[in-house]
Amino acid sequence: MNEVTIFRTTAWSPGPGCHGGCGLELYVKDGRLVKVEGDDEHPYNRGRLCPRALALTQYVYHPDRFLYPMKRVGERGEGKFERISWDQALDMVEERFSKIKDTYGAEAVIFAQGTGRDIGGPISFLCYSFGSPNWVQLGLAGHSCYTPRLAAMMFTHGDYAVLDAGQFVPEGMDDPEYEPPEVIVVWAQNPAAGCQDGFYGHWVSDCMKKGSKLVVIDPRWTWFSSRAEKFLQLRPGTDAALALGMLNVIISEGLYDKDFVDTWCLGFEELAARAAEYPLERVSQITWVPAEDIAEAARLYAKAKPAAIQWGVPIDMGPSGTTIAQAIAHLWSITGNLDVPGGQVIARAAFDVTTYPFSTQELHSLYGEEFVKRMNEKRIGAAEFKLLKNFRGWGQPDRAVEQMLSGDPYPIKACWIQTTNMLGGQAADTKMHYQALLNMDFNVVVDCFPNPTTMAVADLILPAASIAEKESLRSWWSPLQVMMSAVTVGECRSDWEINLELAKRFNPELRKRFDTVKDLIDDRLKPSGYTFDELKDGHWKFPEKDTPTRPYRRYEKGLLRPDKKPGFRTPSGKIELYSTSFEEFDMDPLPFFTEPPESEVRTPQLAEKYPLVMVTGRRSPVYFHSEHRQIPWLRECDPDPTVEIHPQTAQELGISEGEWVVIHNERGRIKRKARVTPIVHPRVVSVPHGWWLPETQGTEPNLYGIWDINCNILVNIGPGDDSGYGGGPYKTALVAVKKLSQGEE
Ligand SMILES: Nc1nc2c(c(=O)[nH]1)N[C@H]1C(S)=C(S)[C@@H](COP(=O)(O)OP(=O)(O)OC[C@H]3O[C@@H](n4cnc5c(=O)[nH]c(N)nc54)[C@H](O)[C@@H]3O)O[C@H]1N2
Ligand SMILES: Nc1nc2c(c(=O)[nH]1)N[C@H]1C(S)=C(S)[C@@H](COP(=O)(O)OP(=O)(O)OC[C@H]3O[C@@H](n4cnc5c(=O)[nH]c(N)nc54)[C@H](O)[C@@H]3O)O[C@H]1N2
Ligand code: SF4
Ligand SMILES: [Mo]
Numbered sequence: 001m002n003e004v005t006i007f008r009t010t011a012w013s014p015g016p017g018c019h020g021g022c023g024l025e026l027y028v029k030d031g032r033l034v035k036v037e038g039d040d041e042h043p044y045n046r047g048r049l050c051p052r053a054l055a056l057t058q059y060v061y062h063p064d065r066f067l068y069p070m071k072r073v074g075e076r077g078e079g080k081f082e083r084i085s086w087d088q089a090l091d092m093v094e095e096r097f098s099k100i101k102d103t104y105g106a107e108a109v110i111f112a113q114g115t116g117r118d119i120g121g122p123i124s125f126l127c128y129s130f131g132s133p134n135w136v137q138l139g140l141a142g143h144s145c146y147t148p149r150l151a152a153m154m155f156t157h158g159d160y161a162v163l164d165a166g167q168f169v170p171e172g173m174d175d176p177e178y179e180p181p182e183v184i185v186v187w188a189q190n191p192a193a194g195c196q197d198g199f200y201g202h203w204v205s206d207c208m209k210k211g212s213k214l215v216v217i218d219p220r221w222t223w224f225s226s227r228a229e230k231f232l233q234l235r236p237g238t239d240a241a242l243a244l245g246m247l248n249v250i251i252s253e254g255l256y257d258k259d260f261v262d263t264w265c266l267g268f269e270e271l272a273a274r275a276a277e278y279p280l281e282r283v284s285q286i287t288w289v290p291a292e293d294i295a296e297a298a299r300l301y302a303k304a305k306p307a308a309i310q311w312g313v314p315i316d317m318g319p320s321g322t323t324i325a326q327a328i329a330h331l332w333s334i335t336g337n338l339d340v341p342g343g344q345v346i347a348r349a350a351f352d353v354t355t356y357p358f359s360t361q362e363l364h365s366l367y368g369e370e371f372v373k374r375m376n377e378k379r380i381g382a383a384e385f386k387l388l389k390n391f392r393g394w395g396q397p398d399r400a401v402e403q404m405l406s407g408d409p410y411p412i413k414a415c416w417i418q419t420t421n422m423l424g425g426q427a428a429d430t431k432m433h434y435q436a437l438l439n440m441d442f443n444v445v446v447d448c449f450p451n452p453t454t455m456a457v458a459d460l461i462l463p464a465a466s467i468a469e470k471e472s473l474r475s476w477w478s479p480l481q482v483m484m485s486a487v488t489v490g491e492c493r494s495d496w497e498i499n500l501e502l503a504k505r506f507n508p509e510l511r512k513r514f515d516t517v518k519d520l521i522d523d524r525l526k527p528s529g530y531t532f533d534e535l536k537d538g539h540w541k542f543p544e545k546d547t548p549t550r551p552y553r554r555y556e557k558g559l560l561r562p563d564k565k566p567g568f569r570t571p572s573g574k575i576e577l578y579s580t581s582f583e584e585f586d587m588d589p590l591p592f593f594t595e596p597p598e599s600e601v602r603t604p605q606l607a608e609k610y611p612l613v614m615v616t617g618r619r620s621p622v623y624f625h626s627e628h629r630q631i632p633w634l635r636e637c638d639p640d641p642t643v644e645i646h647p648q649t650a651q652e653l654g655i656s657e658g659e660w661v662v663i664h665n666e667r668g669r670i671k672r673k674a675r676v677t678p679i680v681h682p683r684v685v686s687v688p689h690g691w692w693l694p695e696t697q698g699t700e701p702n703l704y705g706i707w708d709i710n711c712n713i714l715v716n717i718g719p720g721d722d723s724g725y726g727g728g729p730y731k732t733a734l735v736a737v738k739k740l741s742q743g744e745e
Pocket of ligand 4: 146
């Protein structure tokens with residue numbers, strides 16, 4: 001009876017929230033999760049684990065967790081909910097959503113998700129089974145996480161690419177084909193804190209142990225910048241100018257890979273002409289980085305063979321995220337570092353198993369071109385933004401929130417909120433989203449824990465299972481693996497389980513195809529030839545050599561294009577430095593720099609009043625966005641909502657370490673605890689996001705303290721440029737900081 005069973009599974013959220021795919025060993029005794037360890041044999045993490053995974057027992061059995069479906073019985077915000085059965089809850093969703101569909105059309109329901117995790121599959125499945133085109137990462141202004149980078153690469157070279165740390169081959173860095181990058185540019189990312197976008201952060205330090213040298217581009221010192229050959233402490237939001245300046249150096253000094261460019265690239269001359277518009281004096285003035293440092297960084301990168309860039313979300317968060325990403329991607333293209341060992345390796349979902357559609361190709365293969373076309377007719381933002389219409393299948397978040405308030409061009413009546421705490425972290429302009437959600441007739445939240453969003457707007461709460469309690473799949477990127485359920489908690493159900501059941505109610509045809517979640521997972525797994533049962537218990541799989549989802553140099557072997565010819569998956573078959581697709585969409589085919597929406601240059605008067613640039617959202621290793629604030633082991637490591645401020649700036653403002661201060665701009669004010677530290681640029685303050693205080697009153701008007709501490713009150717929405725991607729000033733809002741006056745504590 002007292003035996004321990006070990007479940008070998010993988011992580012992809014919920015709890016511990018992450019983009020990573022670590023191998024986990026879940027120790028279960030008497031039906032209870034008692035311990036979590038890293039799987040030593042797992043190629044992803046090789047036994048290592050982050051604090052969030054190590055604290056999983058505290059997450060799974062936390063007393064605050066939702067254990068049963070609950071419907072609201074008091075007013076919104078009063079916190080009065082009543083336990084109901086799953087049947088009652090699902091009946092309620094079916095009835096309310098169907099009524100809205102009959103009266104206003106399916107498009108009147110928005111399906112809102114947060115970041116990656118494993119939610120994309122279940123939520124798009126439910127949204128499309130119901131018939132709504134409005135699957136949205138609601139609140140994330142300009143879809144400014146990952147999508148701009150994805151879009152830039154898909155339209156430039158037809159595929160996503162990522163630093164090669166040996167993650168696509170079973171033997172990892174010991175694989176005979178592999179060699180580590182000679183130089184790594186860590187650009188707008190802190191890999192150690194985040195395991196971002198399917199990339200295990202410590203792979204960068206693993207490469208360093210194998211000799212990789214670093215260039216770091218960040219307004220703030222990190223563990224990596226303190227160990228770099230070159231650290232460029234740039235002005236936030238000026239990355240496009242920096243990249244164009246580096247391209248200029250590389251091209252004018254002849255440091256690019258001429259053979260590769262001649263054979264595989266389109267539009268080099270045009271790019272060279274564009275880059276020439278960015279001489280280093282100009283770039284230095286824009287970026288605050290000395291010209292010589294930019295030149296040296298460019299030379300270090302271009303002369304190294306191989307070299308790779310590891311980049312982060314601040315690139316997406318500029319108003320023209322797509323073009324910034326395009327400029328950076330051109331660096332690895334013209335230096336011949338694409339899909340070579342230790343370079344920028346093309347990342348495809350293992351065996352082309354689509355968990356959720358990352359690209360147009362995947363969208364079409366899952367749902368068919370006709371369906372996608374039909375969805376586009378009503379999808380929010382698709383008529384306005386051509387790139388949006390031709391990519392990924394997500395509605396435009398800024399237009400969505402505006403439409404929730406205005407009802408124009410058609411009314412939005414309900415919101416399905418699954419894996420996002422909009423009011424606690426995801427949404428820019430918190431108040432606007434709060435009002436928009438209150439404007440809905442019916443809001444359903446599927447979550448594990450109470451939070452400001454559930455408290456303020458939920459009419460129905462459905463309890464979600466954690467990673468230890470669910471079956472799911474993961475192919476982002478290699479290896480292909482599945483998650484196994486090790487324990488049960490209350491009546492919690494997985495997102496797949498909930499959404500499959502509802503999808504069948506809205507589309508009874510599905511009953512013939514899928515009885516259980518496993519049937520659905522097996523269906524998704526079909527391209528691999530494996531089944532759930534073959535992959536469980538830690539039987540992850542890598543694709544074979546010389547197949548489209550395994551490196552290297554696939555463009556030479558005809559493995560990337562649907563017509564099987566050599567080249568890339570672009571209209572011309574070449575790497576389009578000059579994007580013919582962007583040209584077709586009336587966008588600039590070449591990368592360019594624009595000033596952040598508010599800055600010393602674009603809005604000098606505002607900058608006089610609010611002289612500091614607020615960079616929000618640097619990741620904390622113990623939190624995932626707004627998650628984990630209630631987990632004791634984790635909260636102890638990072639207890640307070642802080643603002644990092646340079647000693648010189650703090651002195652000028654009379655602020656000392658540990659003191660509570662006010663950060664304010666035209667949009668509002670918040671309070672934070674000052675951390676006086678030289679790691680930030682003197683003209684920049686760094687403010688972590690996702691803060692709410694679960695230990696305080698959750699009901700209105702306090703809502704766990706968000707109106708006092710959520711930094712997104714100071715950030716407005718706004719799609720950036722013609723792409724519809726790239727958002728509000730999450731990393732570039734202008735603010736002033738002052739001491740708290742008496743009575744404000
Ligand atoms: N100021 C500022 N704001 C930012 C950012 C920034 O840099 N600065 N970053 C932005 C970015 S890049 C992103 S992607 C967004 C992310 O924003 P979100 O993805 O919305 O992240 P969370 O705030 O953690 O909200 C996730 C919620 O889902 C629940 N949850 C977690 N896993 C699951 C699951 O598997 N199933 C279900 N049903 N529920 C689950 C959690 O309990 C939590 O309440 O935030 C954005 N917000
Ligand atoms: N532990 C943990 N891991 C996470 C998350 C989490 O909340 N917690 N969130 C996940 C999600 S959804 C995402 S999108 C990723 C994001 O993770 P990252 O991509 O690493 O993003 P940030 O932490 O916002 O910023 C990374 C670095 O960029 C710097 N930076 C800020 N603005 C700029 C700029 O304009 N230019 C440049 N060059 N640098 C800038 C910051 O100072 C910071 O050091 O992390 C994922 N992983
Ligand atoms: S880094 Fe992410 S995937 Fe790895 S253990 Fe932590 S939460 Fe899980
Ligand atoms: Mo993100």
